[in-house]
Amino acid sequence: MSTVTITAQDINKLRQATGAGMMDCRKALTETNGDFEAAIDWLRKQGQKVAAKRSDREAKEGVVIAKTTADNKTGFIVSVSCETDFVSKNADFVAFAQSIADAAVANNVKSVEELNEVSVNGQKVADLINDKLASIGEKIGVNRFERVEAPYVASYIHGANRMGVLVGFNKDAGEAGKDVAMQIAAMNPVAIDETSVPADVVEREKAIILDVIQQDPKMAGKPQDMLEKIAQGKLNAFFKENTLSAQAFVKDSSKSVGDYLKSVDSDLKITEFKRVALG
Numbered sequence: 001m002s003t004v005t006i007t008a009q010d011i012n013k014l015r016q017a018t019g020a021g022m023m024d025c026r027k028a029l030t031e032t033n034g035d036f037e038a039a040i041d042w043l044r045k046q047g048q049k050v051a052a053k054r055s056d057r058e059a060k061e062g063v064v065i066a067k068t069t070a071d072n073k074t075g076f077i078v079s080v081s082c083e084t085d086f087v088s089k090n091a092d093f094v095a096f097a098q099s100i101a102d103a104a105v106a107n108n109v110k111s112v113e114e115l116n117e118v119s120v121n122g123q124k125v126a127d128l129i130n131d132k133l134a135s136i137g138e139k140i141g142v143n144r145f146e147r148v149e150a151p152y153v154a155s156y157i158h159g160a161n162r163m164g165v166l167v168g169f170n171k172d173a174g175e176a177g178k179d180v181a182m183q184i185a186a187m188n189p190v191a192i193d194e195t196s197v198p199a200d201v202v203e204r205e206k207a208i209i210l211d212v213i214q215q216d217p218k219m220a221g222k223p224q225d226m227l228e229k230i231a232q233g234k235l236n237a238f239f240k241e242n243t244l245s246a247q248a249f250v251k252d253s254s255k256s257v258g259d260y261l262k263s264v265d266s267d268l269k270i271t272e273f274k275r276v277a278l279g
Helices: 008-018 022-031 036-045 091-107 112-117 125-136 175-187 199-215 224-242 257-264
Strands: 061-068 074-082 141-149 152-158 163-169 252-256 270-277
Touching: 008 022, 008 036, 022 036, 036 199, 061 091, 061 152, 061 270, 074 091, 074 152, 074 163, 074 270, 091 112, 091 125, 112 125, 112 141, 125 141, 141 163, 141 270, 152 175, 163 175, 175 257, 175 270, 199 224, 252 257
Parallel strands: 061 163
Antiparallel strands: 061 074, 074 141, 152 163, 163 270
């Protein structure tokens, strides 16, 4: 039984992160003593399909800009956060975020700290942010910064500046670059392929899969090696659904993204991608 107080704010946070129902979120937090990550796993072990953990769920409101240099060899994502959608939809605020992203490109910055020090019209970005904060009365700031460097980088902005994607390729990808960026925006893969999925993510998925299998009455008394094989099969399904190269291509579900790229150019490969979204 939980020894911590579960607040409505805690429940809402878990609900926003997972999409699970309010009562289920309360139960999950109670069962896990308020541990947010453990509560997500608890929900999944109960058979609920919840939203996967994503680092791009940090900013609630703001503007996301994705841009590349003129030679398409370096890409930048700059997310400028604010507190309300009233501000984020304001044309002046969008232009303000755009000017910061332009400064990132012009100065080839490599971090948020470096970006805050560069100048826009003779004034440091950090000072511009403080001035904007004072004028609109909301807490704002550059809350996410991503950079991709590759022989070719494609960028894509989805919706009203609510999501930005960068994709690095080993060579000029042309229109395929945008297609893959749109795929990433729509399907939110965790890695390029099975080999690039972080080990801790694989272990977490496998542990959850095994726990669900072992709770199934039909699996009672089955040998461990059989359970392991079933778990591996389900893990392979996870890789197919959540890794970019193996995902069904959104423009033609009869082929995978990897197959699509081969059809464009047999030597074309994805080297890296970044995805930043509000919400």
